[in-house]
Amino acid sequence: MNPFEMLKNLQSLQSGMQEMQGKLAEINVTGTAGGEMVRVSMNGQMMVTGVHIEPEAVDPEDVGMLEDLVRAALSDAMAKIKEAIQQEVSSMTGGMPIPPGFMGM
Numbered sequence: 001m002n003p004f005e006m007l008k009n010l011q012s013l014q015s016g017m018q019e020m021q022g023k024l025a026e027i028n029v030t031g032t033a034g035g036e037m038v039r040v041s042m043n044g045q046m047m048v049t050g051v052h053i054e055p056e057a058v059d060p061e062d063v064g065m066l067e068d069l070v071r072a073a074l075s076d077a078m079a080k081i082k083e084a085i086q087q088e089v090s091s092m093t094g095g096m097p098i099p100p101g102f103m104g105m
Helices: 003-026 063-092
Strands: 028-033 038-043 048-053
Touching: 003 063, 028 063, 038 063, 048 063
Parallel strands: none
Antiparallel strands: 028 038, 038 048
């Protein structure tokens, strides 16, 4: 294979990855639990950008329940962000399947 062609392909791949990272930063989802009493917002870079807990969800006698709600809302947000990322990557690759383990998927 021509080394110049390989370099061109590598540059194209690098440009595509940068474009994808930019698009991922724009994705935002909110995971919920307990009838939306707990909400966790997350961006496409899998960073938590917000947490909201309704006062009714806070029971000093049952901290474990609140912990479970936060964990469930975070899990919901993770599932939603993975789905959004898969859709975005799939649209950028022309529908080609995403390899297992790609970007933690």
